[in-house]
Amino acid sequence: MDRLPGFRDFYPEPLPNTDVWSADARNYIFNAWRSTARRYGFREYDGPPLEPLELFTTKSGDEIVGQLYNFVDKGERSISLRPEMTPTLARMVAAHERAYKKPIKWFAIPQLFRYERQQKGRLREHFQFNADIIGENDPAADAEIIALLIDSLRALKLTEDDFVIRLSSRQAWQQFFAQRCSDPAKSYDFYQIIDKLEREDPTVSRTKLDKLGFNYDDVTGFITASQPTPELQRVLDNLAARGLGGFVKIDYNVIRGLAYYTGVVFEAFDKKGEFRAIAGGGRYDNLVKLMSGGKVDLPALGFGMGDVVLLELLKARGLLPKFDAGVDVFCLIEDEALRADSLKLITELRSAGKVVEYSFTPLKPDKQFKRAMELNAANTARLERTADGAFQVKVKNLKTREERVLGLAEAVGAI
Amino acid sequence: MDRLPGFRDFYPEPLPNTDVWSADARNYIFNAWRSTARRYGFREYDGPPLEPLELFTTKSGDEIVGQLYNFVDKGERSISLRPEMTPTLARMVAAHERAYKKPIKWFAIPQLFRYERQQKGRLREHFQFNADIIGENDPAADAEIIALLIDSLRALKLTEDDFVIRLSSRQAWQQFFAQRCSDPAKSYDFYQIIDKLEREDPTVSRTKLDKLGFNYDDVTGFITASQPTPELQRVLDNLAARGLGGFVKIDYNVIRGLAYYTGVVFEAFDKKGEFRAIAGGGRYDNLVKLMSGGKVDLPALGFGMGDVVLLELLKARGLLPKFDAGVDVFCLIEDEALRADSLKLITELRSAGKVVEYSFTPLKPDKQFKRAMELNAANTARLERTADGAFQVKVKNLKTREERVLGLAEAVGAI
Numbered sequence: 001m002d003r004l005p006g007f008r009d010f011y012p013e014p015l016p017n018t019d020v021w022s023a024d025a026r027n028y029i030f031n032a033w034r035s036t037a038r039r040y041g042f043r044e045y046d047g048p049p050l051e052p053l054e055l056f057t058t059k060s061g062d063e064i065v066g067q068l069y070n071f072v073d074k075g076e077r078s079i080s081l082r083p084e085m086t087p088t089l090a091r092m093v094a095a096h097e098r099a100y101k102k103p104i105k106w107f108a109i110p111q112l113f114r115y116e117r118q119q120k121g122r123l124r125e126h127f128q129f130n131a132d133i134i135g136e137n138d139p140a141a142d143a144e145i146i147a148l149l150i151d152s153l154r155a156l157k158l159t160e161d162d163f164v165i166r167l168s169s170r171q172a173w174q175q176f177f178a179q180r181c182s183d184p185a186k187s188y189d190f191y192q193i194i195d196k197l198e199r200e201d202p203t204v205s206r207t208k209l210d211k212l213g214f215n216y217d218d219v220t221g222f223i224t225a226s227q228p229t230p231e232l233q234r235v236l237d238n239l240a241a242r243g244l245g246g247f248v249k250i251d252y253n254v255i256r257g258l259a260y261y262t263g264v265v266f267e268a269f270d271k272k273g274e275f276r277a278i279a280g281g282g283r284y285d286n287l288v289k290l291m292s293g294g295k296v297d298l299p300a301l302g303f304g305m306g307d308v309v310l311l312e313l314l315k316a317r318g319l320l321p322k323f324d325a326g327v328d329v330f331c332l333i334e335d336e337a338l339r340a341d342s343l344k345l346i347t348e349l350r351s352a353g354k355v356v357e358y359s360f361t362p363l364k365p366d367k368q369f370k371r372a373m374e375l376n377a378a379n380t381a382r383l384e385r386t387a388d389g390a391f392q393v394k395v396k397n398l399k400t401r402e403e404r405v406l407g408l409a410e411a412v413g414a415i
Numbered sequence: 416m417d418r419l420p421g422f423r424d425f426y427p428e429p430l431p432n433t434d435v436w437s438a439d440a441r442n443y444i445f446n447a448w449r450s451t452a453r454r455y456g457f458r459e460y461d462g463p464p465l466e467p468l469e470l471f472t473t474k475s476g477d478e479i480v481g482q483l484y485n486f487v488d489k490g491e492r493s494i495s496l497r498p499e500m501t502p503t504l505a506r507m508v509a510a511h512e513r514a515y516k517k518p519i520k521w522f523a524i525p526q527l528f529r530y531e532r533q534q535k536g537r538l539r540e541h542f543q544f545n546a547d548i549i550g551e552n553d554p555a556a557d558a559e560i561i562a563l564l565i566d567s568l569r570a571l572k573l574t575e576d577d578f579v580i581r582l583s584s585r586q587a588w589q590q591f592f593a594q595r596c597s598d599p600a601k602s603y604d605f606y607q608i609i610d611k612l613e614r615e616d617p618t619v620s621r622t623k624l625d626k627l628g629f630n631y632d633d634v635t636g637f638i639t640a641s642q643p644t645p646e647l648q649r650v651l652d653n654l655a656a657r658g659l660g661g662f663v664k665i666d667y668n669v670i671r672g673l674a675y676y677t678g679v680v681f682e683a684f685d686k687k688g689e690f691r692a693i694a695g696g697g698r699y700d701n702l703v704k705l706m707s708g709g710k711v712d713l714p715a716l717g718f719g720m721g722d723v724v725l726l727e728l729l730k731a732r733g734l735l736p737k738f739d740a741g742v743d744v745f746c747l748i749e750d751e752a753l754r755a756d757s758l759k760l761i762t763e764l765r766s767a768g769k770v771v772e773y774s775f776t777p778l779k780p781d782k783q784f785k786r787a788m789e790l791n792a793a794n795t796a797r798l799e800r801t802a803d804g805a806f807q808v809k810v811k812n813l814k815t816r817e818e819r820v821l822g823l824a825e826a827v828g829a830i
Binding site for chain 2 (some may be wrong): 001002003004005007008009010011012014015016017020023024026027038039040041043044045046047048049050051052054055058069073074077079081091092096098099100101103106111113115117125136138140141144147151193237238241242243244256291293324326327339340341343344346347350351353355356357360361369374375380382
């Protein structure tokens with residue numbers, strides 16, 4: 001029996017083969033995300049992986065249903081596995097925003113699900129780091145969220161040479177649009193063309209823009225000029241003050257496909273252009289109001305960063321550490337008469353925070369030592385009785401091969 | 416729009432009301448589970464929350480479907496949200512066991528789902544700490560897994576006064592049964608009666624046992640005598656050697672409802688008897704073979720511990736710490752001309768691992784200080800320019816109210 005297509009098993013390293021994923025690498029990434037978010041004062045939240053289908057159609061319209069893992073449950077409810085976290089966040093914030101001082105700074109690491117029938121072999125789930133600031137209009141918040149994004153990647157040892165944040169503005173594009181077209185109904189189609197500009201054949205884009213009443217060269221000229229809006233300039237200055245100016249550049253090719261962005265938008269890319277976007281986000285000042293049925297009106301902004309592209313990038317750049325069980329001590333039990341006392345030593349070492357391994361059953365000394373080496377243990381510890389009946393522990397550092405003879409209490413503290 | 420019934424939102428503390436759950440308490444429990452498992456040399460794994468329905472019916476029969484969140488997906492597959500982790504573990508181990516030295520010691524913290532239509536108001540999901548040892552017959556492994564269970568609860572500050580592990584043996588009951596009944600077909604019904612013995616009216620149990628050809632007093636006499644099997648005695652001795660003897664007692668009332676246990680079984684209970692079982696587990700030597708269609712035959716044992724009862728117990732015993740954002744430094748920006756340089760200081764403090772907060776927008780000094788107090792920040796830091804134009808940082812410890820004046824580089828290291 002195999003797992004479902006598009007889903008992943010996560011195994012401890014070393015991995016049995018390339019068909020499975022590393023639980024250790026996943027935790028390494030999660031820890032970097034979590035610790036960086038905390039340093040920035042973000043608090044963790046979580047919601048249910050299953051939500052009413054309506055939560056997602058309210059935000060994204062009925063078209064999204066084709067991409068969802070949606071069902072009718074035994075209570076006749078239309079439900080869906082979450083394809084993104086923002087609707088849940090908006091629901092949670094709207095329900096209890098009064099209990100929290102603004103701005104609210106929250107993060108989560110949800111597993112998200114999409115059922116796309118046509119894309120065989122593609123993943124149907126991934127984990128995504130979501131960080132959002134709710135209740136702050138000032139571009140200082142946009143700079144803060146982008147700084148968090150940068151530092152989350154730096155925590156994984158990625159540098160200015162590895163990635164760049166392409167910074168853009170929905171407002172800049174809205175202004176561009178308004179100066180050239182008086183029919184707001186055309187704006188959605190216009191943004192879709194801009195969103196595809198880099199990937200699409202220029203003649204196709206030119207024709208599409210012509211049809212809508214825009215000029216291709218006018219559009220590309222606007223992109224090339226890269227004139228920051230006053231708001232973007234404030235974000236740039238803020239990041240420069242933090243010493244992070246080298247990680248960002250204005251790039252109006254970025255517009256973000258989703259309809260709900262209202263201000264600064266951004267995407268993180270690897271500098272070699274080998275991978276899809278590492279992360280993306282922006283300001284969505286009207287969404288909380290929409291999702292709360294008009295009850296709560298709070299400006300908001302945030303980003304999402306998935307684990308899949310990021311892991312590919314870290315692998316390609318050789319930035320994943322070698323993972324093992326991190327065994328501090330392998331306890332050698334060479335005299336079975338000392339097994340009970342060795343178990344006591346093992347318990348005390350573990351109580352002192354050490355990772356301790358040993359053989360459950362009698363095993364020849366050389367086999368035990370071999371196992372300690374296989375586990376990449378830092379030390380071995382062997383309990384012995386001295387001539388006068390007292391206990392002593394021989395502690396051997398497996399890197400330096402240096403051996404120390406210690407008292408029992410001393411050994412627990414010294415390893 | 417509300418969340419689905421039986422699902423939980425997890426909010427940062429302090430919580431807005433009692434209707435929601437604490438993301439901080441959840442992480443506190445997860446961290447205790449994870450760090451204890453690691454000290455015992457257990458490695459983390461994970462599988463998909465969605466699996467083929469067949470994975471669960473193979474293990475538990477078709478009756479389980481009534482309790483599952485099961486669906487047909489857009490590819491016409493019968494699938495289910497996982498109600499337990501063991502089938503996924505067995506599937507994963509069977510697929511790649513050759514790559515791992517035995518015994519395999521693995522743990523996971525999956526979210527599990529059950530749809531029980533009749534039980535309104537009860538949760539339909541919970542998180543469960545799963546730890547298992549695969550490939551070891553020796554009772555030393557049973558003792559190791561029970562020691563891990565005990566230490567996971569001790570890591571949350573629960574003591575011998577708070578909980579006890581009730582230890583039993585399927586083999587002891589099998590022997591009891593075989594000595595009194597020659598029809599193995601009756602064994603399942605017999606075990607079900609034993610499983611309910613403590614909760615059921617004695618006259619009902621007596622009648623049921625009579626019908627099956629057993630004597631009620633004979634059964635209760637066997638339970639009261641509590642004679643450990645040789646295997647259980649080895650587990651008891653092993654735990655006593657570790658200094659954990661006070662946490663366990665033989666109690667043959669425990670038999671575990673599930674059909675697949677084969678040896679030592681156990682459950683953890685609060686000593687006051689206020690709550691349902693905190694955890695339960697045992698040896699299931701035939702399951703990996705069953706789940707792998709006979710391909711892989713490995714002995715196995717493990718336990719599961721849910722987050723819901725545990726959290727209730729920790730609350731009742733006053734053992735949950737007070738959670739906050741853990742802010743190390745609130746950076747006061749009283750002179751807007753120093754905002755850019757303050758942002759630099761903030762970035763450096765965060766790079767040094769500190770949790771740093773500040774106001775995104777200009778705010779009166781007393782309001783900033785008030786916010787620092789609300790956040791329970793350990794320190795405030797205020798960047799200033801001295802008469803000769805150099806920077807200095809005034810660092811104030813908010814507990815002692817002691818203030819120090821430090822150089823810029825010095826401040827980053829000193830907080």
